[in-house]
Structure formats: structure tokens, C-alpha cells
Amino acid sequence: MARTRSAALMLEPAPPGAAPAATASATAGGDAADAGDTTRRIVESITTAIIERRLQPGTRLVEQQIADIFQVSRTLVRQALNQLSRDHLVTLEPARGAFVARPSVEEARQVFEVRKMVEAALVRRLCAVITDAQVAELRRHLHAERDAVRRTDVGGRTRLLADFHVLLARQLGNEVLAQLLADLLSRSSLIALMYQSAHSAEHSQDEHVAIVDALERRDARAAVRLLEGHLGNVERNLRLHPREHDLAAALRG
Incomplete structure (x- = not known):
């Protein structure tokens, strides 16, 4: 136009x-x-x-x-x-x-598979180059996450918990990677809306703290293991298996 x-x-x-x-x-x-x-x-x-x-x-x-x-x-x-x-x-x-959009179960699995591959490589690389100032920046972000969780600020905590992963990419100075993660996290939010069970935001926040602790120690192996465990926990809290319609079970409550 x-x-x-x-x-x-x-x-x-x-x-x-x-x-x-x-x-x-x-x-x-x-x-x-x-x-x-x-x-x-x-x-x-x-x-x-x-x-x-x-x-x-x-x-x-x-x-x-x-x-x-x-x-x-x-x-x-x-x-x-x-x-x-x-x-x-x-x-x-x-x-x-x-x-x-209404993501399918298969799309949900694929999104988390891609996130695991991308983010594992991200934290491994970040461990080699992260500065003390960047660790302090992550600590400030974790403080904001914790405040949002304590206030039961659902919108704020959801955004902050997602932004943590984008912040890791930005600390590498790679805006293409940061945008890729932002897109994947937006799709993850849609998936969570459809498939997530009662999930503890406090648990996710604790896992973020453990990841930053590993980054501060420059312990790449621990950081990757914790990151993969964190994403695995989020995925496991999704109800990705179709529910069976059992009339007897439904009527018995």
C-alpha cells in the first residue's frame, strides 16, 4: 500500500x-x-x-x-x-x-524438542563468556520473578518466567537467537494455555535460580543438565495425552 x-x-x-x-x-x-x-x-x-x-x-x-x-x-x-x-x-x-491458534499435541512436543536443543547449546556457550555484571543482571531478573510469584501476579510471572530464557540469549549478544526464543516461548504460552495442568510457578522460579547458580560457577555441564531438567519438568506438567472418556470414572467423580 x-x-x-x-x-x-x-x-x-x-x-x-x-x-x-x-x-x-x-x-x-x-x-x-x-x-x-x-x-x-x-x-x-x-x-x-x-x-x-x-x-x-x-x-x-x-x-x-x-x-x-x-x-x-x-x-x-x-x-x-x-x-x-x-x-x-x-x-x-x-x-x-x-x-x-490452537496448537496440536504433536506441535507441542515439537516445540519443546526444539527448545531443548536450542537452549542447551545456549547455556553451554554462555557459561564460557558470561560476565559478573551479566550474572548480577540475571539475579535482578530472578528477584522480579520471585516478587511476581509471591504477589500471585499471573500475567507478570508468566511474562517474566518466559523472558528469563530470552535474556540468556541476549546476554550472548545474539538478537537472532533471542527473537527465535521469543517466538518459541510465545508458542509455548499457547501450548500451556491448552495443555498445562496445575503447575507450580514457584518450582519453575526455583529452577531458574539453580540455572543461574550454575552459570555463576561457569559449570557448563550442570547448567545444561539443569536447563534440560527444567524444560522436561514443564513439558511433563502438560497434559499431552488425549483424555479417555470413561463414563464410569466420570460418574464416580
């Missing part, structure tokens, strides 16, 4: 008193940048709502309603939904619209 408008401005004859072509082109560029910022804001808002469990899997995302909330055109909303679809957070269904 922005490219078409820019091209039209360059091809149409300028009316008397019009701004010079360079100025018009700059204005179009500014409009495109504003549109890009708005699209990102919508994407980030929906993603955060998913991570913080305010949007449930299967929730319908009505274009006009989102446009009204953000005071933007439906075109920009459609662009945001298309991006979320590429990120596997939204499903676009012909003639029905957009819905928060």
Missing part, C-alpha cells in the same frame, strides 16, 4: 503550488514508517496478551473491533494478523476470520 502511494506521487504531475517531489516522497516514507510502527504495536499487544494468558486459544480476533481499539484502518490490522499468522500465533480461516 505504501509503495503504491509513493509511486503515484512520483508519477502524477504536481499541481500548482505543490511541495517539491523530494518532500512528497519523504512524506510518503514517513507515512510508511508510521504504518509499520502501528502494525508492530498491534502485533506486540496481541502477542503480549497471549503470553500473559489474557487471550485464550481459539479466541476470534475481529478485524473491525481491533481497528476500533487501536484507532487504525482494517488494512493495518490485517497486516498485523498476517504477521501473527506467519509466527504461528494466529490462524487465518477463509470466510471465518482470524483466531488465536
